[in-house]
Amino acid sequence: MENYVLDWLGLLFRWLHLITGVAWIGASFYFMWLDNxxxxxxxxxxxxxxxxxxxxxxxxxxxxxxxxxxxxxxxxATLHWFKWEAYSTWLTGMVLLTLIYYLGAESYLIDPRVAELSPALAVGLGLTFIVGSYVAYELLCASPLARHPLWIAAVLAMAAAFLAWWLSRVFSGRGAYIHFGAIIGTLMVGNVFRVIMPAQRSLVSAIARGEAPDPAPAVKAKLHSTHNTYLTLPLLFIMISSHYPMTYAHPRNWLVLLALVVITAVARHYFVLRHRQVNRPWIVAGCGLATLLLAIAIAPAHLRSAGTADTATPEDALADEGWHIVRTHCTGCHARAPTDESFTRAPAGVMLDTPADVRQWSDRIRSQAIDTHNMPFMNSTGMTATERERLAQWLAAGAPAPG
Ligand code: HEC
Known part of the structure; x- marks a missing residue:
């Protein structure tokens, strides 16, 4: 019952988060286009x-x-402001973070292979990371360094690298990614709330009083809105990253995250330049090439070495073994009637009750349990490398049913 209600709340807030996020980013793209x-x-x-x-x-x-x-x-008489899109994106995002990663901390946030945290400690750490990063960012932007936009960008980039590494030492892969995203989102909304809106208010009130506007708030707003510009595309990547375990479940997931953040931010730079009537298509080509190189660099080892060594196993033994592995490591969750305590309905609708089911899902199984080690979920069943290899061989043989 509780899980069922949580699932519906999750659906509702994900939907709202998407709508408000589209409205926020859409409006900001639109105004950028207008300006240019x-x-x-x-x-x-x-x-x-x-x-x-x-x-x-x-x-x-x-x-x-x-x-x-x-x-x-x-x-x-009526001047339209654009701020609630940003605020409501952040609010719905925080509710979603709570519903999925905090109420479900044991499933999604904590990975005992990374750190054995209690749910309370994990949630406390998550919130501390978000608040702490925001405070650190504000202090940095209030320091004398803020007069040198490039220096501040360099310091922020180093801090981001450290943060990604630190998060990956504490949380599950997707927990680390989502916190990095939540922190970016918080900085961006904080920029709107604490800097950009006050600058606009000061402009409007100066005009209303018939005075020349004070340039200082506008200069500060410019710095913060430049940061927002470059953070948009990385944030959008992180929002969809939890569908792609080849990124967050990689052993060096924090480096993969940083690489994608850099690539997406550089892609944004292409558009910034284009808005200034400078067209540098090689920047986009460079981003494409960098993504390709990243994909090659993090490809699973067996994809890079030509063909898997086939240690011949008699067909019957292989069928018994393959099917046994699935029964041991998958069907606790992936069954019509799961026995797992947390996952009472087959996650992602994947049910593996029969070898025929396995054949149906064979490509996804390979992607989740062999190419990446995303499954079993957090490796809760302790699946070994040898078992993954045997499973791969059984799948390659067409997942024959045991005799
Ligand atoms: C402890 C529960 C649990 C176990 C055990 C488990 N899974 Fe999953 N599985 C999940 C959850 C949760 C999801 C949904 C993942 C998500 O939200 O990204 C999932 C999703 C999947 C998906 C769909 C994801 C996709 O993108 O196609 C496949 C396929 C899958 N699991 C295969 C397996 C295989 C194969 C095993 C055994 C080797 C296994 N799982 C063991 C919990 C489990």
Missing amino acids: SLEEPPPWKRNKGIKGDLWAIHGGGIYEVAKYRLAPEAMP
């Missing part, structure tokens, strides 16, 4: 203080958008 598509306005608009304008068609109507250099003659 503005054209020189006609003189009558320029005289009104308009810096650039553009025309667009969408949903059956034509839109005229104009951006003021500073402000219109009078403040409009």
Whole structure:
């Protein structure tokens, strides 16, 4: 019953998180596009203080958008702000983190092969990482270093590397990745809440008072919004990373995470440049190549060596052994009636009650238990390397049923 309710809550908040996230990132992409598509306005608009304008068609109507250099003659009665998208993405994300990784800490956050934490300690550590990283980031941005955007970027990059390594020493692979993502998300929303919104408020109130706006909040907001720009694509990768155990279940998962964060941030740089009318397609090509090299570097050993050495086993013995391995290591969870305490319904709908079921799922089994060691989940059943090899041979033979 409890699991069933949690699953529904998980579904609801994942859905809300997706909607709010799309609205947030979508709006920020849209405004970036607007800024970079503005054209020189006609003189009558320029005289009104308009810096650039553009025309667009969408949903059956034509839109005229104009951006003021500073402000219109009078403040409009309704000025639309964009902030709730960011706040609600963070709030739904934190609820989701709690539902999946904190209430399910024993399943998803703690990996006894990494560290034997109690659920309370794991959750406490997770929250400390998030709050601590945010405070450290704020202190750094308030320090004299903030006057040198490149230095601060270098310090942040080193801190991120250390953080990824540290998280991977404490949590399960996906727990480490999701915390890295939650920290990025928290910094980004914190930037909106603590820096970007106050700068906008100060601009609006200066204009309303008819005074020249103070440039300091705008300069600070610029630094923080640059950070947000570069963090967007890495964050989106981390949001979907839990589907890809070849990344988070790799023995050096923190390095894989850093590589993907760098690649996605550099890909973002391509768009930043393009928005400045600089087109450097080789940056995108470089990112593609780097991803390919990463995929090769972390490929499972047996994919890199040509063919698996086939130690001939009589067919009957292999069938018995393969089927026995699945019964020992998989069907506790993956069955029509699982016996596992936490997973009372077959996870991901994968049921392995018969050798025919195994044949149906053979590719996914290979991906989860042989190419990566993502299954058995957290290796709760203690599957050995030899057993994985035998399982691979049995699958390669077409998973024949025992005699
Ligand atoms: C302790 C419970 C448990 C055991 C034992 C277990 N699994 Fe899983 N399995 C899970 C969970 C939980 C998921 C869902 C994973 C997720 O959320 O990413 C899953 C998902 C899967 C998937 C679907 C994932 C995909 O992307 O296709 C496959 C295939 C799979 N397991 C195979 C296996 C095999 C093979 C074994 C035995 C070698 C095994 N599992 C043992 C819990 C378990």
